[in-house]
Amino acid sequence: MTDRRSVVITGTSRGLGFAAACHLYRRGWHVLAAMRSVDTGLEALRAATGAGDDDPRLTGVALDLTDTASIEAAAKSIEAASGAPYALVHNAGISAAGMVEETPDSLWERMFATTVFGPVALTKALLPGMREAGRGRIVLVSSQGGVRGMPSTAPYSAAKGALERWGEAMAGEVAPFGIGVTVLVTGTYDTEIITDAGTTDCRDLAGVYAPHHATMDKRGRAAMRMAARSPEKFAAGLAKALDSTKPFVKQPVGPDARMLMIANRLLPSAGLHQMTRLMMGIPRFGALGGRRNG
Template identity: 80%
Template sequence: MADVRSSFSAPRVRSSVSAPRVRSAVITGASRGLGLASAARLYRDGWHVVAAMRSVDSGMKALRELTGAREGDPRLIGTPLDLTDAASVTAAAKTITEAVGAPYALVHNAGISAAGMVEETPADLWERMFATSIFGPVLLTKELLPSMRAAGTGRIVLVSSQGGVRGMPATAPYSAVKGALERWGESMAGEVAPFGIGVTVVVTGTYDTEIITDAGTTDCRDLDGPYARHHRTMDKRGRAAMRMAARSPDKFAAGLAKALESSKPFVKTAIGPDARMLLIANRVLPSAGLHQMTRLMLGIPRFGALRGQGRSDG
C-alpha cells in the first residue's frame, strides 16, 4: 500500500520574512586615502567589503587597524589589483566573483596624481594615468557586469574630482582622465539602467590624503623652465588653498555611503563644500568666465604677458 502520509500532512508555511542579504562592495585603491576610509566605513556599516589594491599586505593591515576586523573575517577581503595589468584585473575579477558573486557596488576610486604643464609631462605618464583610471576600470567593469546584470541590481560609482569638471592648469593629464571618467559614466548609465544597475559620478572636494602632498604626486615641473613664473605663484596659492579646504577622508567616506543608497539610474553629486561650489559655478558661469576666474585665483599671467620670454635657445 502506498504511503499516504505525505498526502495528508500539514502544508508547510513559508516565512514572509527572509534573512536580509548582506550587500557587497568592491573598492579599488583601498590601501590608503579615500579608498581606505571608504572601505572601513562600509565595513563598519555592515557591508561585505572587497578591498582591491596593489599592496594587499600593508593595505589589509591598515584596514584591520581601522575597523578592528580580525584576520580571516569573511566580510573583509583583500585582493591584489594592478589596473595597468590586464591579467591582474582579470584575476581580481575572478576573486571578487568567487567571494561575493555579483557585487552590489563597484567603486572605482583608484587613481594617481601628477603636477606639470603639458610640455613638461612625458607621454608615458599620460599612458599610465589613463591605464589606471580608464582602461583598467573599464576592463574590471566589463568582467563584473554579466553577474551584476544577472542579479538585476547594483551601483557603479566613479570617483571624479574638481579637475574632471574644469580642466586645471599644471594638472592636464589628471584633468583629462577625470573628464574622460565622467563621460564614460554618463554613457554607461544609459546602457545598464534597463538592467537595474545605476551609475554615480562622485566629484570630490579637497581631502587630507597623500594624493595632495608631494609624496603622493608625480612631480614633472621644471621650476627653472619657461613656466617657472606660473609654478612659483600656483604652488604658493595652491598649498594655501589646500590647507584651508582639506577635510578628513572620513567625511568623504560618509558621503560615499550616502551616495550608495541612491536608486536613480544616473547621479552626479559632489562630496565636499568646495566641490559643490564648483558644480554650481560650472552651471551658472560661461566657460570663458570660469577660465578667467581660474587664472586670477592661481595668479597666472594675463594673455600675452610672456610673449618673447619663452623662446628656446635651440
C-alpha cells in the first residue's frame, strides 16, 4: 500500500494484538498500539519490528478499558498523533473458565467492561472525527463464543455475543458516513489467552460440576493442541479485512471458526446444543439430577 493509513489496535502487548500491530506496521500502516503497559509493550513491538524510538509509524497509547479517564485520555492521544484514525480494531479481551454458578459477579463486570463497555466508550470518542473524515473501518474481534455460547465460558460467550450485536447495530448507523464495520470471528490461535496463565480459572474441580470439568478439560486441551494456529495467520486475515469497502461484514478467521459458522447456519439450535454436548463429553440431560456436592 502507498497511502499511510492509521490504525488503532487495542490489546497489543501480546497475542493477536501484538501480531497484528507488527504485521500492519510492516505493511506501511501508522500503528497506534493501545495497551495498559505501554512502556514495556512498545519496547517489545520495536524489537519485533525494528522500529526506532522516534519512528512516527509506531505510537504507543496507554489504555485501560475498565477506566473511563484512561479511555478519554487515550482518545485525545490518538487524535493528537494521527487525527481521525482510518481504522479502529477492538482486539483487547480477557478469558475465563468456570460454570455460571462458579463465576463471581466481579468477573462478569470486568468481562463486559473490557469487551463491550470500554470499546463502546472509545468508539464514541473517536467516531466524530471519523465521521468528519467520511471514511474508515471499525473491526470487532469476536470468537467462536460469540457465535455460539460455550459451556464453562458463559461470561466470555455472553460478552462476545453482545460485542457482535453491537457491531451489527452500529453498522447500520455509521454506513451513511462512509464507515464500515467488520466482525471477525476468530478460531483457535496459539496465544496466552488459551493457556492457564492467560485465563481466570473459576472452576471448582471438586464441586457439583466436576463430571463436566474432568472431561471438558481433557478434550479442550487436545482440541487446542490440534487446532491452534499461528497468530501471524490472524494478522494476515485482519489486514485483508481492513481493505474491505462493504458497509458490514461478518467473517471467520481460521478453519474451525469457518466450520462453526457454517454449522450455525445449517443446523437447528437443538442440534448444535447436542453436538456441543457430545464433543465436550458433558453428561446427558438429567444424568446428574438430584446429586449433591459432598
